[in-house]
Amino acid sequence: MNPSFLKLDPDKQRMIMNAAFQVFAQHDYKQANTNDIVAKAAISKGLLFHYFGSKRNLYVELYKFGYSIVREHMQTRLPKQERDFFTLIIKAQRIKTDIMMGYPHLFSFMLRAYYEQDGEVASSIASLNLLSIEANVALLLQQCDRSKFKDHISLEQAVNIVNWMSEGFMRTKLQQDDMDIPSLQQQYEDYLLLLKNSFYKE
Numbered sequence: 001m002n003p004s005f006l007k008l009d010p011d012k013q014r015m016i017m018n019a020a021f022q023v024f025a026q027h028d029y030k031q032a033n034t035n036d037i038v039a040k041a042a043i044s045k046g047l048l049f050h051y052f053g054s055k056r057n058l059y060v061e062l063y064k065f066g067y068s069i070v071r072e073h074m075q076t077r078l079p080k081q082e083r084d085f086f087t088l089i090i091k092a093q094r095i096k097t098d099i100m101m102g103y104p105h106l107f108s109f110m111l112r113a114y115y116e117q118d119g120e121v122a123s124s125i126a127s128l129n130l131l132s133i134e135a136n137v138a139l140l141l142q143q144c145d146r147s148k149f150k151d152h153i154s155l156e157q158a159v160n161i162v163n164w165m166s167e168g169f170m171r172t173k174l175q176q177d178d179m180d181i182p183s184l185q186q187q188y189e190d191y192l193l194l195l196k197n198s199f200y201k202e
Contacts (some may be wrong), residue, residue: 001061005051014102016041016048020062021105028119029059060124061111066110067128069099074139083145085155086196089162090189097185104181110171148200158199166190 005013024032033056038045052058073095082088100107113125116171146155169191173184 001065002051002053008063012139016043016051017062017065017133018056018103020103021103021109024059024062025108025112026119028112029116029121034058035158056120058134059121062109063113063128066103066106069106070096073099078139080143084148085140085144085158086192086200089192091190093166093185095194100181107170111167121134150199150201153199158195162195165195 002115005016016037020037022040023036027033032055034045034048038048039046045111046168048058074092077095078088078091082091095109114129116122116125118198140159141155144155149155149158166188169188173187
């Protein structure tokens with residue numbers, strides 16, 4: 001990011017980023033309007049482009065920020081000695097919930113960006129997605145106790161199914177205008193419990 005942006009008061013940085021997250025979360029890249037971003041952030045368009053250079057750079061920088069803040073929190077806050085698959089998934093989701101308290105539209109933006117097809121940004125986002133997915137899967141495969149799973153269920157299958165469930169859950173819930181984050185967290189954990197009962201040995 002532009003050094004001048006990083007010199008801003010952290011609350012001002014967050015206001016600008018949250019405005020951009022919200023607009024890009026609600027619209028495809030091409031339809032998203034930077035006029036809406038500057039209106040929500042209460043800054044001039046000139047300043048926005050001074051900080052980020054272009055709409056494309058803003059979009060990619062937002063995604064990089066989302067990727068980096070999630071990675072940083074996961075690396076520092078997930079317990080290194082925990083080996084239970086579902087405990088790790090729940091702890092990871094709680095970390096994401098904490099992030100949403102400061103950036104409520106970050107994950108809805110990242111979910112929309114994940115499927116963005118516009119050629120101006122798609123390749124940059126796809127390369128970051130690959131790194132993120134590989135890192136998360138590698139963590140789970142290395143750290144988890146495979147012996148808890150029923151004999152016909154592999155850890156790799158469990159990772160895929162939980163990822164698909166999580167993606168569908170988030171895609172549905174993050175479209176809501178008024179999100180009750182603690183309630184969403186509880187609903188998500190209830191679904192994980194159903195999967196745990198299906199996957200684990202008695």
